Amino acid sequence: MFHRLRQICLVARDLDPVVAELCDVFGVAVCHRDPEVGMFGLHNALMPLGHGFIEVVAPLAPGKAAAAERHLDRRGGDGGYMVITDTDDLARWEPHLAATGVRIAAPLEMGAYRGLQLHPRDTGGALLEINTTRGNTGPDGAAIDAPYGPAGPDWQAHIRTGTVTAITGARLQAADPERLGRRWAEILRRDLRPESDGWALDLDNARIRFEPDRDGRGEGLGGVDLAVADEAGLRRRAAARFLPVADDHVVIGGVRFHIGG
Structure with missing residues (x-):
């Protein structure tokens, strides 16, 4: 059995500017725009970062x-x-x-994906x-490069790892990080442990922190x-777009992307 962090979703008022910033700064490409999210009044874009994904969603129009x-x-x-995980058996x-x-809140089904x-x-x-994703299971779990419905039929051809090689974790903030961490640990059936600046639990390929x-x-x-192969280039492109750049992160779409995980 496996349980992995597979996808992070951002929400924006305006889709295209945030997608353009992510693609430029991280050196990645859009692999899919899913018409199915229109049922929620949204449009979106997905970009592979290694074998994980950043998705951005935005309202199609005010009030939608x-x-x-x-x-x-x-x-x-x-x-x-959103924090989106994949596993072998729902x-x-x-x-x-x-x-x-x-x-x-919402059961989802699209072909082999549930x-x-x-x-x-x-x-x-x-x-x-x-x-x-049905059919993507085996004694050692699903291959990380197997079909993944939300990312479209040919997402593997859009992988670009010259700047960012992987998503290695997510950071949730709260007034009471321990309480939030214990709730997520209960839901995800993982052990919670203290860290110097909060709490954390591990999925098979990533760490979820509570800060x-x-x-x-x-x-x-x-x-x-993020795991990063070209930190200097990433910082240079972020600065050229006048995005906030700190010692350990850049900010895109209202999210702190921590360089090096």
Whole structure:
């Protein structure tokens, strides 16, 4: 059995500028725009960072995407929205989620892909999704480069690793990081441990950290950890776009992307 961090989703008022910044600064390319998200009043773009994905969603028009627009209003603009994981078998998760008092906000199905989007009031921190792709399982789990429905039919051809090689973690901020961390550890069935500046749990390929509110925007997905091959180039392109650049991160779409994880 495996359980991996597969995708991070940002929400923006305006899709194209944030996508352009991500593609330029990280040296990546859009692999898919999914028409299915139109049912939620959204449009989107996905970019592979190694074998993980950054997705950006935005309302198609004002008043068309109530949940996303509430999130934008609550957190004061563009920012982190969803943490998306993949696993080998959703059937074993459904009774566990019910036992821990987590409602399914949206069941998703598209071909061989099936996902469970969890209710954020029951998880705290961010929207959390667990998904699987039928046929991509085996004794050692699904190959990381196997088909993955949300990313389109040929996402592997769009991988660019000259600047960023992988997503290595997500950072959730809260007034009480320990409480949030314990809730996510219960839901994800992972052990929570203390760190110098908060708490953390490990998935098979990534770390989820729980930290104090670092930007005054309240509880939410505040940061993403990256493995980087060309830090100098990344910093140079971020500065050329007048994006905030700090010692250990750059800010794009309201999210702190931590360089080096």
